[in-house]
Amino acid sequence: APDKPGGSSGKTDGPVPDKPGKAVTINILDVAGDLQLTQGMIDEFVSKNGDQIAKVTYSKATAPELVGKVKAQQNAGRVDIDLVLTGVDGLAAGIDQSLWTPLLPTYASRLPGMNDYLPGAAAMQKLAGDFGVTVTYYPSGPLIEYLPAKVASPPKSAADLLAFAKANPGAVQYARPSNSGPGRTFLMGLPYLLGDSDPKDPVNGWAKTWAYLAELNKYVTLYPSTTSETMKNLANGSAKIIASTTGWDINPRVLGTVPKEAAVGTLQGFHWVTDAHYAVVPKGVDVEKQAAILNLLKDMLTPAQQAKAYDKGYFYPGPAIKDVPLSMAPQESQQALGEYGRPEYEQLIASNPLEVPLDAKALVAAFDKWDREIGGAKVKK
Amino acid sequence: MRRRLVASPGAWVVWGAVTFFFVMLAGVIFSVLVSSFGRRWFDTWLPESWTGQWYGQAWREFTLPAVLVVTIEVSMLVVLISVLVGVPASYVLARKKFPGRRLLYLLFLLPILMPPITYGIPLATVLYKYGFAGNMSGVVLANLVPSIPFVILTMTPFIEQVDPAIERAARMCGARTWQVFARILAPLLVPGILAASILVLVRTVGMFELTFLTAGPDSQTLVVALYYTMSAAGIRAQQSVDAMAVIYTSMMLVLLVVALRFVNPTQLVARVKEDVD
């Protein structure tokens, strides 16, 4: 490693200076795929602030392993991950295991951008407590996606969807929720659609949802293990309607893995189940580095940088703060979204309620129940 | 030399099965290869058009050249060390009957049997504590845990096959133990060592958990990138997974072919015993 774990001053707690004494190296671990959106922002900051950050290294991992790794480093007293970009799952797991340095409210004043969060992003920020800083945000889903050529009259409600599935066994597909964003969004969106008693309590409050899924299960032949596969099946015709989200709608069409003509629909009375990515700093990171990171985050939360989050619809829309119109985004983004974007999203986002996703514990419980009662039910037959 | 050309029914069945296996294999490999170069492949035999963009993307996103170098360094080191440490141990286990031998064999068996979850995190902690993790030495050390026993397990039957009189003869010629190993046993065991090395190599290159837990930013291996592409959150085109998989496979293939170039796994010992025809 280029620098010793623990960093240049060796101090990992106490007050964080305004600026690092000399340029530091920052090791960033991305467990949410967030670099797709933010690497441009970070690189730009580094190129402009060579006095603070000499070099950034990026590594990537999946969320679940993150905890083990950080824990191992912290137990040994040598932390060499300085900044983690994570989704809700990694964030929550880290909070649960007390891995993260509390940045708030101590340094809230250094991150003025946080005051400009979109309402949905602000709600997501609450999930992060004192630990994470929301860097990107999107309302996600649930949406349904289909090829208009094959589905003449798409379902308009949850009941319609069930009827469609009944009429076309095997045609409705959603990926196993624990392996798929759209899958879990669909799962978390259903209680709102069906009017369950407590949409935040999958074990006791989702009676209608489970009944609905069990019924739907009779006509689902297959729960793929990745969202990509549902997309592929949609494209090659072996599935007719799949669960989706805004990002999964636009980006795969840009990439060409789903036909451009694919359409999305919503089910009547749905609530958006939002999603966000967070920046967190593990405990044990040198204060000099913390200083550089705080300055980096401050920069990332400015509109000019946030506009980069439009990307090619990867996390559509993407920016976490207000007043970042598409016109500020890089030319490439504007072009891709001009061709593949859907103007109707703006309206849909504005006119439907936003809900924060389940917290980590509840989500795991929901996955478990789904695995046992829905996905696993096939075996017991 | 006349050979009997009429093959027995047994041979037909065997070669038929081999052919079928090859066809399936070719299908599997080519479908991924085609997909990794394809753009828009929907309900058709072949994609609409071809592109190299998935490779370009993987290249940029993961700084692959550095990752490849690290992967090769790590796997070579692991193979080397585990053979150096494992073969002598398997020698003793194969040749000697001593009290506690079975127990020891069991102990060597355990690391292969136990999933890395059981020991991965504490192991990483230990390695971090002594400054080994976060760089290449940690990755190598962690990967030795399943590799050494693997070598021991595969090599023991091999060594049992070698006539002990040959070693005695070497000793009578004045060879010390290490010379017996280097000059006599090693060449005779080449097929076995090679087989074991290839398998260790494959396992090391493919070992995700232990590598991830102990790798630092500069010591990531290809499999970490591959797993990320495959199972991390976020949108991924199927094709970019395919492209990563193809890169991974090509690298392994190069390693394998290089290995087989230098030594043919079946001929060294066999040459001595086979006829020349």
Added chain:
Amino acid sequence: MTWLRIKSVTRRFGGKEALSGLTLDIEQGEFIALLGPSGCGKSTALNCLAGLLPLSEGSIWQDDQRLDTLPPERRGFGMVFQSYALFPHLSVRRNIAFGLQMRRLPRAEVRRRTDEAIKLVRLEEHATKLPGQLSGGQQQRVAIARAVVLEPSLVLMDEPLSNLDAKLRLEMRTEIRRLHQSLGLTTVYVTHDQEEALSMADRLVVLRDGRVQQIGTPEELHTRPANRHVADFMGYRNLLPMKVTAVTPAVVTVEGAGLALQGTAVGTLAAGDEVVAAVRPEDLQVGEGGVPVTVEVVEYQGRELAVEARTSQGTMLHLRAAERPAPGDRISVVADPARVLVFPA
């Protein structure tokens, strides 16, 4: 001057003694042959000496230094294995050069000595072949060359000539003796061929069932075998169970199995004792006034004929004849009393 002391060395395999209490002093420059029937423990003895088998009991000393606790490669002995044990992956040349390379000799010397050894065993043509491509005898010659090329202080040879043809065997015998003498080697040589042992060794050790039967010079063994087993092994092919009828200081008279013979007693005997009379086939002559026997089998053996004949009581006698009798002929057989040995049964 005793140079190597073997003190009551015993080796057991799973309780059974393959070698029991071998005690032997070897002098520098001596050529010792271990002789005995198959399975008598010859190879076991050699392996114990070489350090390839741990001893179950006993010790081995060289110039008052205890040797049996040293590993084989530290004893500096050379060995020719009964099963050749050639290195299958090395060419003939490299098999032979192996030991020299282990000694870290300069390359040129290794080459020179290897070449000499290859020439000695006449394998010039085959020097680059692998052992698997050699005939059995060629392999054995490689094994010999590999051991002697080192000019070790003690050479152990386990039936090194058994796979060679008669001519080559004779030549190699002479060659081995010559090497032994000119290099000043000390040699322990295992063989089951009494003729080989007699012609090569300074002293012979006859083993049977792991036990030493007799130690002595070739002549002692040949003419004065210590017991019937040694006699049996030294070519006294006729071993006839008989009874003593009379004892004089010079000769004993024995009778039985339809025969009456006079012979020399080995040990003290009294009239009436059950004994075994031992005679070599070549010491039974066809001659007047002897025992009448009927010829049964006649085998051609070059210059002589081997004859099997039966006495009237059905005892089979082996003898030699210069002229060819026909099966069924009745002949008369006589024996020189000095050549008939009588052992207690």
Added chain:
Amino acid sequence: MTWLRIKSVTRRFGGKEALSGLTLDIEQGEFIALLGPSGCGKSTALNCLAGLLPLSEGSIWQDDQRLDTLPPERRGFGMVFQSYALFPHLSVRRNIAFGLQMRRLPRAEVRRRTDEAIKLVRLEEHATKLPGQLSGGQQQRVAIARAVVLEPSLVLMDEPLSNLDAKLRLEMRTEIRRLHQSLGLTTVYVTHDQEEALSMADRLVVLRDGRVQQIGTPEELHTRPANRHVADFMGYRNLLPMKVTAVTPAVVTVEGAGLALQGTAVGTLAAGDEVVAAVRPEDLQVGEGGVPVTVEVVEYQGRELAVEARTSQGTMLHLRAAERPAPGDRISVVADPARVLVFPA
């Protein structure tokens, strides 16, 4: 009645002929010995017959059925391998029983015949051991028992007795001959031991460098070797390069190397020809009026002494003596002209 025809069988290893154009007719019940120096192609010939090596050229016929295209297991021959080739995972008993079990004989018969064979080779004590626990000679006996227990129509034996001790070897010789006769076997027996070949075989085939030198009965070979190589191999240890000085119908007179001899010509010779005179050591006698030589080496060989002596010109002669001359003695040597063979050089 020709039962097995071997027609110009040739076998090459990588271009080199290990066996060239072997042609031989074998009659049922015959005992054929293949004799020749190490590496001459004996094992190769046997392997070709057994079907273990494909022929490079030629064919093998049995009663007008072509045999060389059949796999070994369909030929119904038995074989004793030079390297034993015992099954290391089977006990002695099960090694021997293997072939019988392959024939699907009833269990009781397998048992009975196996027991007999074990007894025959005297391994009763070792029947349950694995081959790795046997001595070399014991292993070889297992190999013999394994082959003959099948009473095959043709038995191929590759130096089956080379690892046995002298006594056992003699006994096994007789045993093998007895088996051969009583079971009505046909046997092809490879050996490098001329004495063994002479005493056992009905006919001998002498090979050298893969080529047949002579085929004949033991007596023919022993007394009338066809060329100097056969003579060399049949014990004519003195092979002296000389020149013909005079030729009469009965004897040729030859001179050279400080010697003058009279001998019997093999082939037509004329005065002045370069020749090789061949004499056995036992045909060179110490006697008056012969060639004066100086004794150099005296070896004890049981009843006789082997003597090496040098002529004034430095040629080494091998002879036998009944009494012990001392090295350095000057003696005179004579030879019976009928026993001296003269070959063209």
Added chain:
Amino acid sequence: MTEKTALRHRLAERGVDRQLLLLLPALLAVLILFVYPFAYGMGLSFQPDEGGVLGAYKNFFEDAYQRDTIWTTLQLALPAAFLNVAASVPIAYRMRGRFRGKRLLTTVLVVPITLGTVLTAEGLLNFLGPTGWFNRALLNAGLVDAPLRLTNNYWGVFLSLVITGFPFAFLLILSYLSGIDPTLERAAATLGAGWWPRFHRITLPLLAPGLATTFCLTFVLAFSVFPSAILVGDPAGSTRVISIAAYHAAYEAYDYSLASAIAVVMGVVELAVVAAVLGVRSLFYTGSTGGKG
């Protein structure tokens, strides 16, 4: 005078001598890098948040959904390992001798180990999927009416285990086979044994130790199947293998003690199978496979 037998000999006869030192590096490596961390992991499995010392195990065994993963995994791993070994033997046996193209064929047969689980999974999904080439060919040829379902179920995982496991098994068995002296088979042939008795009475017993080891290794690999069980399998249902349960506990529920407990159960089950196989192996001959015993 009688010397006491040297201690060295007495130890050597029991198999204790300096050569045992060769074990040391491996032993140290395993002790430091494995035993210590593993003991820690084992310890975790006995310290669940609730339910006492054996709470985690009780959790696992009382829950049919969890417990059944053992059976599910065995159902996959045993047949796959068995097939891999059983298929390798005849192929390797055919390939013992020398023939032209042997090297190429060996290389090609070994190629699949380079594929890795990901490419195999992707390939199976692409190739055997409902609109993959395989089903397309079958449909076009009129052999089936509807696409065969070969992925996202038991068969997908099974096939991927075969594709990744077969070359492992083949490579090892081919090498073990080449160590057996061919003279032995020849000897058997002259004793009238056709190819089958030659094979099963001579070659097979000599190969048995190698077979056992190979079976154990392929079984262990198959038993810890994880990525392909998720990718080409039905991870909530018919291919919910035990490692998915462990993964779920460790990385989704962050219940390390349950995860360790499951991992220990995994190890114990594997150990039981391996012990059974090695037990059977010890009934066979082990040792030199040359002709001279």
